[in-house]
Amino acid sequence: MQNATHVVVVDDHTDIRDLVRQYLEQQGYKVSVAESGSSLRRILERQTVDLIILDIMMPGEDGISLCRRIRASEDIPIIFLTAMAEETDRIVGLELGADDYLVKPFNPRELLARIRAVLRRATAPAALRAMHERRTVRIGHWRVNLGRQEICGEDGVGIPLSTAEFRLLKVFIERPGLVLSREQLLDLTVGRTADIFDRSIDNQVSRLRKKIEENPKNPSIIKTHWGGGYSLCAEVAFE
Amino acid sequence: MQNATHVVVVDDHTDIRDLVRQYLEQQGYKVSVAESGSSLRRILERQTVDLIILDIMMPGEDGISLCRRIRASEDIPIIFLTAMAEETDRIVGLELGADDYLVKPFNPRELLARIRAVLRRATAPAALRAMHERRTVRIGHWRVNLGRQEICGEDGVGIPLSTAEFRLLKVFIERPGLVLSREQLLDLTVGRTADIFDRSIDNQVSRLRKKIEENPKNPSIIKTHWGGGYSLCAEVAFE
């Protein structure tokens, strides 16, 4: 996995910079440091940056206005570091477009967790957007046409899916690999809450499998997790 | 749209639970209640949860350690309810990953405001968050994928675990190194109380070991404590 996530730490305290840098590098991130707004800008000019960790209190241009400037031109997630737990400051930061904040002194693990959360939130919708724009998804050797609710094999022949089947497939595609309980599936497909003896999801899965699995007895696309639910096990590619 | 925001209220006081439930349902949220950690866990297993409201003081497992456990394996926003305005407790809670806290007795409107704030920050609803879900734990040389209910070796080949096996492993992962008695394990995995001659946990451990231990005779992951129970002895890293 080259192209490691690139994080820039902006803080005028050497010790904090180094602490964060060391910890994140250890976790496989690519880390750059900057001690002021101008050095940050130099980095942004030349490199692709995935996330900025920004001390809110800095000499010269402070973090808040720096944040505003970044937001004005780029769309890079920002996590604030702040020494103040004051609610007003947090709110100002968040309203300026910071994605999260962390009060010093912080637990490195919490920093890591928040970095992950922010990156996930930043990337997930983008992927979804791409999916809906392109209107097709490749899954296993099928090409799913989201607009026409049908799937095409290699030969280009389309098999129409019923609305329920298609909804189900879409739920899986949006959560590749995740194990989803029947309850969740029912909620996600039709917004209904299940009673215990509800087998409609089983039925839908069975019907869907009959259409898309080579061998329904030995499914290669929708996997059953005994006592748990179902999951999509085929490779999903957003084209 | 269907899929209303799903909030779980965890409190052992019926009145507070019902107050919050009633208020939030009125506001269009989907609300579940739990009166203890184990019932919360059961909900988390089967349903998609967007936010947890957690009383910090509860009999049995208290909110703080419960929070730590949730944070270890899930990434769901948490709001603490606390009777104490003590700063230390608040800080402990926040450092453990709680997103906000509320001091009892509280104004329902304030609760609502905080819920909105927390959810705004966790911009992607739970359904979308799942999209790029990569919650994994490294344990020994295994990579445990929490979302997919499976473990992968170095070669990336996944070994499926049964739900009971997975639940057991998860209980251990959430309490690395802790020695857990059979009784505790039974309670934590299936919420059952053990009678003396219950050997089901031994069996589960045996079956799990057969899957994940190099050499089941000389276990390097799940250790037996004679007369005490079992513990996870391998290194656990949350990625």
Place this chain on the structure above:
DNA sequence: GACACTTCGTTACAATTTGGTACCAGTGCG
């Protein structure tokens, strides 16, 4: 160390739970 006693690991098997799907009935739509 020999012994009795307890706890643990594992196997085999039975009981139970859960999943798959054929079939039927109700629904909505043209």
Place this chain on the structure above:
DNA sequence: CGCACTGGTACCAAATTGTAACGAAGTGTC
């Protein structure tokens, strides 16, 4: 009305889990 779709039911198959049993291993006493 005919048609396709969907959910419910029933039945069977498959997987999992608990129990019992037995031998192995640990613990304490003499």
